[in-house]
Amino acid sequence: MLHSLSKDFLFLSRWAGKHENLVRRALFSLALLKNRRRFQDYIPSLWLTMREIWAQSSSFRLKPPGQMQEEVYPLSPSNLLPLLYLWKRGYPEFHGMTPDRTALVWKLLPQRYFLTRGEFSWEVSSFYEVFAEECYKIDLKLKRVIDIGAYNGDTSVYFALQGAEVVALEPDPFHETIGLRNTELAGCQGQVQWIAGAWAPQKEQILFYPPPPPIRSPFLVQGYRLEDILSEVGWSSVSLTKVACEGCEALLFPHLSDELLRASQAWMIRLEKKCRIIEEKLSKSGFEIHQRSVYGAVLIIAIQK
Numbered sequence: 001m002l003h004s005l006s007k008d009f010l011f012l013s014r015w016a017g018k019h020e021n022l023v024r025r026a027l028f029s030l031a032l033l034k035n036r037r038r039f040q041d042y043i044p045s046l047w048l049t050m051r052e053i054w055a056q057s058s059s060f061r062l063k064p065p066g067q068m069q070e071e072v073y074p075l076s077p078s079n080l081l082p083l084l085y086l087w088k089r090g091y092p093e094f095h096g097m098t099p100d101r102t103a104l105v106w107k108l109l110p111q112r113y114f115l116t117r118g119e120f121s122w123e124v125s126s127f128y129e130v131f132a133e134e135c136y137k138i139d140l141k142l143k144r145v146i147d148i149g150a151y152n153g154d155t156s157v158y159f160a161l162q163g164a165e166v167v168a169l170e171p172d173p174f175h176e177t178i179g180l181r182n183t184e185l186a187g188c189q190g191q192v193q194w195i196a197g198a199w200a201p202q203k204e205q206i207l208f209y210p211p212p213p214p215i216r217s218p219f220l221v222q223g224y225r226l227e228d229i230l231s232e233v234g235w236s237s238v239s240l241t242k243v244a245c246e247g248c249e250a251l252l253f254p255h256l257s258d259e260l261l262r263a264s265q266a267w268m269i270r271l272e273k274k275c276r277i278i279e280e281k282l283s284k285s286g287f288e289i290h291q292r293s294v295y296g297a298v299l300i301i302a303i304q305k
Contacts, residue, residue: 021056028053028077039084044070053077058119064094074102074117079124082295085132086124092131103178106131113185114157115178120213123152125295130154135294138301140266142239146229148199149244149270153179153192159240160188167233171198171208171221193233197222199245201255211246226260237263244270253278261285267302274298 029050032039036046042062043049052060060075065087075083083104087094095105095113103115104124108131116123129135136155142164147156150168152175159166160183168183170176176196183192200206200223208221230236241264243249249269254277261267262285269278278300279289287302 025054025056025077028081031081035081035084038088041065042084042087049080053080064096065090071097073097073104074119075124076119078122079116079118079120082125082128083118086128089132092127108157108161108186112161112187114154114182115185116152117178122295126151127154129294130158134158135292135299136242136268138240138266138268138303140239140303144235144238144240146226146238146241146264148229148242149246150179150194151175151244153182153186155242155244156192157182157186157188159242160191161186164191164239166192167229167235168192168194169197169199169224169229170194171196172210174210174214174216195224195229195232197224199226199243199248199252200224201252203228226256226263230263238265240264240266240268242268242270247272250275250277253281256281258285261287262304265304267300269300269302270294271298271300272296275300 032046032050032053042064044061044063049060056077058074058076059072060080061070061072063070086092092114093107095107097104098115103117106114106116106127108114114127116127118124131154136158142159142162145159145164145166147159147166147168150156150170153168156166156168156179168179170179173196176194180194183189198206198208198221202223203225204223205220206223207218209218210216224232249271261282267282267287282302283289286305288305290301292299292301
């Protein structure tokens with residue numbers, strides 16, 4: 001009996017891996033059905049929306065809060081539910097779309113705004129995590145923060161709004177451009193310094209493979225060690241180092257010295273799954289380890305004892 005269950009589980013795991021898009025569409029559809037009453041004010045037609053999910057549409061017809069008229073929003077299926085949750089929650093306040101209708105505009109505070117590109121797979125969900133659920137909230141007074149893998153600037157702006165000076169490291173100029181714009185829209189340009197580059201074992205040019213969308217060829221970017229980043233801005237220590245670099249963490253953490261690790265009072269590392277190497281390294285260097293579940297990932301939080 002146990003052997004049969006193991007075989008069935010293995011078969012289902014392999015099937016799910018081969019049909020990842022199908023599984024995702026099914027999960028999105030089930031989540032929408034489960035929450036249909038909660039979101040009924042925003043969805044003119046449930047079945048039309050379900051059909052758009054299964055067609056992997058890049059836009060959805062929705063009715064935003066406080067408006068009677070429906071609009072077509074540029075949105076990937078994975079961003080649909082986070083958008084509806086944000087609308088229902090009411091914070092951050094939805095401010096509409098950009099004039100070219102390529103991005104959603106959010107009001108963080110009076111005269112402070114932020115853009116999310118709805119067609120980018122997880123951008124709205126990341127915004128929901130950072131500003132609505134405050135997954136990156138930490139019980140520390142943040143003075144200086146290094147943000148490795150700053151993407152569109154959501155975490156950099158979040159830390160800056162708490163009064164921190166932030167160094168934002170981002171290897172992809174496509175995302176750095178929107179990050180710079182978001183920093184300015186949020187009124188944080190005096191607090192956030194952007195560095196075009198990637199975290200690497202040596203300070204040298206490295207080949208970067210940009211994740212889609214859009215589909216692009218690999219290109220060279222400047223690699224920086226952690227000590228290079230500190231030297232670049234003239235800091236000897238920081239309150240927090242946040243890392244989200246799509247798998248490079250497990251390759252680079254084993255090479256960090258205890259001294260470098262402890263140059264940061266705390267670490268926040270976003271991982272697709274748990275990594276014992278990182279947790280053991282931080283624990284041996286005198287950090288207390290905590291975990292949070294975030295949208296499709298694990299957030300490791302390490303604070304010096």
